[in-house]
Amino acid sequence: MRIRMSVCFAVASIFGLSAARLAAQPANRVTILYDAFGKSSSLKKDWGFSAFVEYNGKRILFDTGNNADIFAENLKALGIDIKKLDFAIISHRHGDHTSGLSYLLSANPTVKIYAPKEPFGVFGAALPGTFLRKDESLPGYMRYYDGHPPEKMTFGTPWPSANFVWIDNLTEVAPGMFVISTVSQTPGTLELRELSLAIKSPKGVILGVGCSHPGIEKILQASIAVEKHVHLVFGGLHLVTTPDPEISRLSAALHDHWKIDRMAPGHCTGEPAFAAFQKAFGDQYVYAGLGSVIELP
Ligand SMILES: [Zn+2]
Numbered sequence: 001m002r003i004r005m006s007v008c009f010a011v012a013s014i015f016g017l018s019a020a021r022l023a024a025q026p027a028n029r030v031t032i033l034y035d036a037f038g039k040s041s042s043l044k045k046d047w048g049f050s051a052f053v054e055y056n057g058k059r060i061l062f063d064t065g066n067n068a069d070i071f072a073e074n075l076k077a078l079g080i081d082i083k084k085l086d087f088a089i090i091s092h093r094h095g096d097h098t099s100g101l102s103y104l105l106s107a108n109p110t111v112k113i114y115a116p117k118e119p120f121g122v123f124g125a126a127l128p129g130t131f132l133r134k135d136e137s138l139p140g141y142m143r144y145y146d147g148h149p150p151e152k153m154t155f156g157t158p159w160p161s162a163n164f165v166w167i168d169n170l171t172e173v174a175p176g177m178f179v180i181s182t183v184s185q186t187p188g189t190l191e192l193r194e195l196s197l198a199i200k201s202p203k204g205v206i207l208g209v210g211c212s213h214p215g216i217e218k219i220l221q222a223s224i225a226v227e228k229h230v231h232l233v234f235g236g237l238h239l240v241t242t243p244d245p246e247i248s249r250l251s252a253a254l255h256d257h258w259k260i261d262r263m264a265p266g267h268c269t270g271e272p273a274f275a276a277f278q279k280a281f282g283d284q285y286v287y288a289g290l291g292s293v294i295e296l297p
């Protein structure tokens with residue numbers, strides 16, 4: 001083992017790879033690939049979100065950021081190879097989470113991508129041809145498909161080659177790894193479907209969220225079906241324009257009611273909420289800017 005480690009270090013230094021990254025393998029961790037704040041000067045900041053999750057030997061890409069070129073550059077700078085993935089998850093249809101999909105598909109064309117099942121959504125859809133009401137009295141030229149619709153009608157997507165798997169309910173996608181589906185009832189994103197990642201860990205659920213448009217508490221409520229206790233939340237909580245009293249209520253609720261052990265907020269959580277969560281969680285607040293590596297139990 002010790003010999004193998006030193007070989008790893010030697011290889012790492014030869015190729016200029018991060019020695020820490022190799023030495024820590026196999027590790028359970030989240031690396032933030034895309035965000036608009038961070039400490040690293042070698043990574044490009046931009047609005048949007050993407051994270052790379054390594055857990056029990058599985059390699060998972062969560063969202064793809066806002067710009068395919070920046071996404072590709074940041075992956076390269078971090079030495080993360082997305083040719084080798086177990087699966088990817090796209091949390092929701094917004095451009096700041098989907099725009100790196102073109103790069104993902106060029107690097108890894110067949111990867112399984114879990115995406116929200118939305119009627120006529122951007123990830124494609126299919127319905128039985130019988131869903132249309134018919135009127136037999138019309139002449140054929142006024143009828144859809146001349147009166148003979150196909151058994152299955154499929155609806156297009158900007159990524160027609162993608163291996164999308166549509167999700168609209170809680171699904172175990174690997175042992176102890178779940179995709180949670182929630183629907184937004186918030187004005188502005190009404191009926192938007194969002195997927196979150198829930199991983200069972202020895203200390204409780206690791207919960208990864210994209211923008212939390214349905215509301216983080218609604219997602220937490222749904223995660224109870226996986227396990228009651230949530231150990232860590234990472235990702236966006238969409239509180240960028242939320243007034244202070246609601247941020248205070250929520251940070252107290254996450255700490256005292258939901259009893260989340262550690263908070264690693266990013267993306268659209270917002271500066272006032274970063275401050276409030278840091279105050280509420282103290283040393284259990286996990287800084288999660290671009291390039292951060294969050295160790296998982
Ligand atoms: Zn969004």
Ligand SMILES: [Zn+2]
Pocket residue numbers: 048049094096097210211236267268
């Ligand atoms: Zn977003």
